[in-house]
Amino acid sequence: MAANLLEVNNLKTYFYTRGGVVKAVDDVSFIMKPGQTLGVVGESGSGKSVTALSVMRLIATPPGKIAGGEILFNGENILDKSRDELTELRGSKISMIFQDPMTSLNPVFTVGYQIAETVKRHRKDVSNEQAWRRAVEMLDLVRIPDAKRRAKNYPHEFSGGMRQRVMIAIALACNPQLLIADEPTTALDVTIQAQVLELMKGLSQEFGTAVMMITHDLGVVAGTCQYVNVMYAGHIVESAPVKQIFQTPAHPYTVGLLQSIPRVDDARGARLTPIAGQPPDMVNIPQGCPYAARCPKVQARCRQERPELQLVGRGDQSAACFYPN
Amino acid sequence: MAQFLIKRLIGLVFVLVGVTFITFIIGYAAPGDPIQEMLGNHFNLAQYMRLKHSYGLDLPWYQQYFNYVFRLLRGDLGYSFQTVNRPVFAILQDGLPTSLELGLWGLLVQLIIGVPLGILAALKSGTWIDTLSMGLAIFLFAVPSFILASLFQVAIVYLHLSFGVDWPVSGWGNTWQYSPTDIQTKIGPIIIYAAIGLAYFARLTRTSTLEILRQDYIRTARAKGLKERIVIYRHAMRNALIPIITVLGVSLGFLVSGAFFTENVFNISGIGYITIQSIYTRDYPVIQATAVLLATAVVLGNLASDLLYTVVDPRIKVS
Secondary structure, three states: OOOOOEEEEEEEEEEEEOOEEEEEEEEEEEEEOOOOEEEEEOOOOOOHHHHHHHHHOOOOOOOEEEEEEEEEEOOEEHHHOOHHHHHHHEOOOEEEEOOOOOOOOOOOOOHHHHHHHHHHHHOOOOOHHHHHHHHHHHHHHOOOOOHHHHOOOOHHHOOHHHHHHHHHHHHHOOOOOEEEEEOOOOOOOHHHHHHHHHHHHHHHHHHOOEEEEEEOOHHHHHHHOOEEEEEEOOEEEEEEEHHHHHHOOOOHHHHHHHHOOOOOOOOOOOOOOOOOOOOOOOOOOOOOOOOHHHOOOOOHHHHOOOOOOEEEEEOOEEEOOOOOO | OHHHHHHHHHHHHHHHHHHHHHHHHHHHHOOOOHHHHHHHHHOOHHHHHHHHHHOOOOOOHHHHHHHHHHHHHOOOOOEOOOOOOOEHHHHHHHHHHHHHHHHHHHHHHHHHHHHHHHHHHHHOOOOHHHHHHHHHHHHHHHOOHHHHHHHHHHHHHHHHHHHOOOOOOOOOOOOOOOOHHHHHHHHHHHHHHHHHHHHHHHHHHHHHHHHHHOOHHHHHHHHOOOOHHHHHHHHHHHHHHHHHHHHHHHHHHHHHHOOHHHHHHOOOOOHHHHHHHHHHOOOHHHHHHHHHHHHHHHHHHHHHHHHHHHHHOOOOOOO
8 A cells, every 4th residue: 555645643723713712623634645536525614624724734823723633744744844844845745726716816917927936936947938838838738728828818817717727727837746625616607617627637637646625515526536534513524435425424414414415316396404403613612522413313422422533344434423324 | 098198188177177266266265365465564545456457356256267277278377476577387496396306205205114114014913013113103194294393393402402413403405406414404304294104105005915915815825835025025015016006196196286384394495385375475376376286296196006007907907
């Protein structure tokens, strides 16, 4: 088995606010293999994005702080790295694309410049012309028509979908080993979503890049990922290969999520089954299982102790539940 | 582009018509009489009527206004009532270089100190550096310049009496000349004149920098692995400068108006000083001329800032 590309152990990222400590990510552990595509799903506030930003070390401090754990990238702990070492890593070995392509590009620079700038930053021996050629090549790769001319255009001259492709071009320009995509298609309309996802899937395979795909859309996960982490209230509650998540979900939360997705083959007029209740207040998380208050299968024990993530006896699948399906 | 400029210049004509009309009506309706001012203690009714007639002040107001506008269209600003037979043009010519000199140096000081101070406060927001620099900015912004100027003079006098320091407390020296004495004389007025604008630029820069630092594309720039220095000075500043250019346009316009308070407290005979004097003596042609000068300059200053926008922000196109 190949060495792990990314190994996150007991990561704790807290935000110290006036209202109290928000434990956005609390004791999260997972691994990624080189070239693997990992989906991270969960509702808003479940800690998906904070996990990703922690790996990038882009948590705004204050109020945020990585309070504990380790993040090993190629065996080296990112949390021990200096600011300079981190900037060397970002954009070159690990890169990230964000949710809103409309605001993620700098409006006053051409897209070609914004790609070439990343290349120049990380490849010291590259001339300006070479960096520019690489930018045009990347625009071509993300299927921007007439890339040579379009490289000289500014972000406002592109549509949302095209801007997200430009973001992908920036992210992949230096052949990173890990690409973190934080809800890359949420702000796009559905047809464009499919195109962008196909593009990411194709390019990451071509470049051999591992992808951490953060989304709240299980449809995206089904189409692109090999492995899935389901997050809830700052914890990973289920972790499994994608097929098993859909066929034999173990955690009641995963079951609830799957039941609340509309399906093409549902009977007309059939009602969706939403998950009752609200996610817990992240400042005062009750003891026991964070999902206990909304869980249809809750037992007395669930309100006392927090279940750890453990194998459920179906190969690689594990769940943080005392009574998994 | 040409179309844009033509449109703006046509707009300028309308602005000037409005400005001349309003200043004319205010002057006409205001109490006080220029001929009475002129005659002073030698008042004599026959002479008063004769002078009033010869200046055309016995005509109905609309005729006076039209006469003024037609002369203005021919480029004739008329003659001063007070400094007899002195063309208004010559009076402005005397004051303008001084006011421009004071204004340009003042603006330079405002930009060179105000903008970096604002950036610093934004980068250190929430720390004592931010509190101190913004507290200072609020103080400078809130205290009227005639009080600052008087405080400055009092301080100089005190230093002179206690420690024998010799430093000029008023005047401007020779316009656009920089002998050691000239420089000494000029420093005080420039600092006092710059104070308010400096504070304004500092606060504006701080606000706009903080706003830009929260933008998604700044996070992108960091995620690309750019050095913090580049993130701030290349990616953030280009965007943060945009609102500063608006204010700069207006400031450019006010360069010709002179500094009303600073020039008067320091006894500097620039346009600001001339304006105030002409108001005291009801010297209508001079009041009108300074208003026209200021309006023209403000419109042109705004035009300049609109053109500057297109340089800084590619989303803005002149058309």
